[in-house]
Amino acid sequence: MSSFTKSAQQWATFARSWYLIDARMQPPGKIATMCAIRLQGKHKPIYHALSDVGDHVVVMNSRHIAFSGNKWEQKMYSSHTQYPGGFKQVTATQLHSKDPKAIVKLAVYGMLPRNLSRRTMMQRLHLFPEDDLPEDILLNLTEELPQPREIPRRLNEYSQEEREAFPTLWTPPEDYRRK
Amino acid sequence: MVFLTLSCWIRNRGPDRYWKVQEVLSNARHFRGRKNRCYSLAVRAVRRAFVYATKARKIKRRNMRTLWISRIAAASREHGMKYPALMHNLVKSSVEVNRRVLSDLAITEPKSFLSLAKLARARQQEGFGAALGDGKEPPGVFSRIVTLQ
Numbered sequence: 001m002s003s004f005t006k007s008a009q010q011w012a013t014f015a016r017s018w019y020l021i022d023a024r025m026q027p028p029g030k031i032a033t034m035c036a037i038r039l040q041g042k043h044k045p046i047y048h049a050l051s052d053v054g055d056h057v058v059v060m061n062s063r064h065i066a067f068s069g070n071k072w073e074q075k076m077y078s079s080h081t082q083y084p085g086g087f088k089q090v091t092a093t094q095l096h097s098k099d100p101k102a103i104v105k106l107a108v109y110g111m112l113p114r115n116l117s118r119r120t121m122m123q124r125l126h127l128f129p130e131d132d133l134p135e136d137i138l139l140n141l142t143e144e145l146p147q148p149r150e151i152p153r154r155l156n157e158y159s160q161e162e163r164e165a166f167p168t169l170w171t172p173p174e175d176y177r178r179k
Numbered sequence: 180m181v182f183l184t185l186s187c188w189i190r191n192r193g194p195d196r197y198w199k200v201q202e203v204l205s206n207a208r209h210f211r212g213r214k215n216r217c218y219s220l221a222v223r224a225v226r227r228a229f230v231y232a233t234k235a236r237k238i239k240r241r242n243m244r245t246l247w248i249s250r251i252a253a254a255s256r257e258h259g260m261k262y263p264a265l266m267h268n269l270v271k272s273s274v275e276v277n278r279r280v281l282s283d284l285a286i287t288e289p290k291s292f293l294s295l296a297k298l299a300r301a302r303q304q305e306g307f308g309a310a311l312g313d314g315k316e317p318p319g320v321f322s323r324i325v326t327l328q
Contacts, residue, residue, distance in 0.1 A: 045254040045285040048246065 013046060016124075017055045018140040022131070022147060023104065024061040027068055030148040031059060032107035039112065039121040052117070056124045058137055063100035063129040067092060077106065100129040247278040254285035258296040260303075268299035271306070 004012070019038055023031045034057075037043050041053030067075070075092040095102050104127055112118045126137060172178075182188050193199075200218050206228070207214055207221040214224040252262035269276065274295065276284075285292045 042249060043253050043256065045250045045257075045282070047250055047253055 014053065017142045018137070019055060019057045020141050020144040021057065021059045022061055022144070023059050024064040024147075025066045025151045026147055026149050028062075028065045028104050028107050031065065031104060032111050034145060034148065035059065035104075035108045035125060036111035039108070039124055049113070049115075049117075052120075054121055054124060056126065056140070058126045058128070058133065058141065059104055060128045060131045060133060062104045062127050063096075065103065072096075077102075101127040244278060247282040250282040250285055251278060254282075254289075254292055255296055258293055260296055260300060264303055265296060265299045268302040268306070269295065272298060272302045274298065 021031060021034060038057050039054045040049075041047050041051070041055065044053055047053055072093045073091055076089050077092065077095050078087070078089045080087050090098075092103060105122075105125070108125055109118070109122060112121050203225050204216075204218065204221055206225045209215070210221070210224055210228075212220075214220045248262065251265070255262055255265045276295070281292070281295070284295070
């Protein structure tokens with residue numbers, strides 16, 4: 001890098017990268033924090049709020065996000081049509097069935113700073129419900145970010161050897177009857 | 180009647196009104212709306228602007244420090260450490276580099292910043308070892324530097 005000209009070094013420092021995040025089985029809040037940090041440019045040591053150093057973030061499989069707890073039934077998204085009697089409240093499940101990208105989009109929108117650059121940062125966020133990305137975005141991608149949550153495996157995804165090698169607390173006797 | 184001849188009716192106003200007005204308007208030229216042209220509006224806007232400027236001298240120092248901190252946090256996360264851990268371990272290793280210089284190093288001297296981050300990481304591991312281990316002397320040198328008085 002010391003052999004670059006000053007202009008080439010500056011071009012490389014201030015270039016906008018494209019990050020890819022796979023949201024399959026991930027909590028949408030954690031995905032949204034990773035997106036918000038990179039859209040603002042807070043992952044760069046050259047960060048400044050006025051310098052527009054944010055990067056593009058592409059989120060795929062947003063249809064397969066996984067809320068923890070009972071949030072699919074309990075989390076409410078509210079809006080108002082500005083007409084009288086127009087207050088609408090929908091659960092996360094209903095919103096997700098109507099628009100699979102809305103949950104991640106609203107989460108990221110709420111995590112960005114409330115100033116005029118929020119709209120430009122949201123334009124640099126690209127959401128896709130499945131993993132089929134268009135050609136031009138695939139050509140731009142530079143890095144894939146690791147998933148924040150380790151996906152636990154189902155019992156039938158463990159092999160028989162792993163199941164036997166798993167430590168047991170006690171072995172029941174021969175005549176033990178389970179309910 | 181006091182003024183009996185025509186020449187006594189003439190009043191001599193101040194000769195420098197133009198320059199007194201320009202003194203204020205020149206500070207208001209970059210404002211929005213009629214505040215940049217009309218003296219009565221400009222006087223109030225210029226006074227507010229000067230008050231904000233005096234208050235901002237303290238706020239500038241605060242903003243610069245938060246900017247340095249966010250830059251150092253970004254650079255340390257690139258190297259796998261968090262900002263509080265980095266600063267605490269640098270202090271424990273008696274490296275008294277301030278945030279301004281650290282952020283400049285992170286931007287212009289990335290290798291030096293990496294070496295400081297590795298120093299802090301080593302001191303952190305020694306701290307963990309001392310806390311969790313059995314009190315034996317570790318092979319490293321960082322925790323045996325004289326602590327600050």
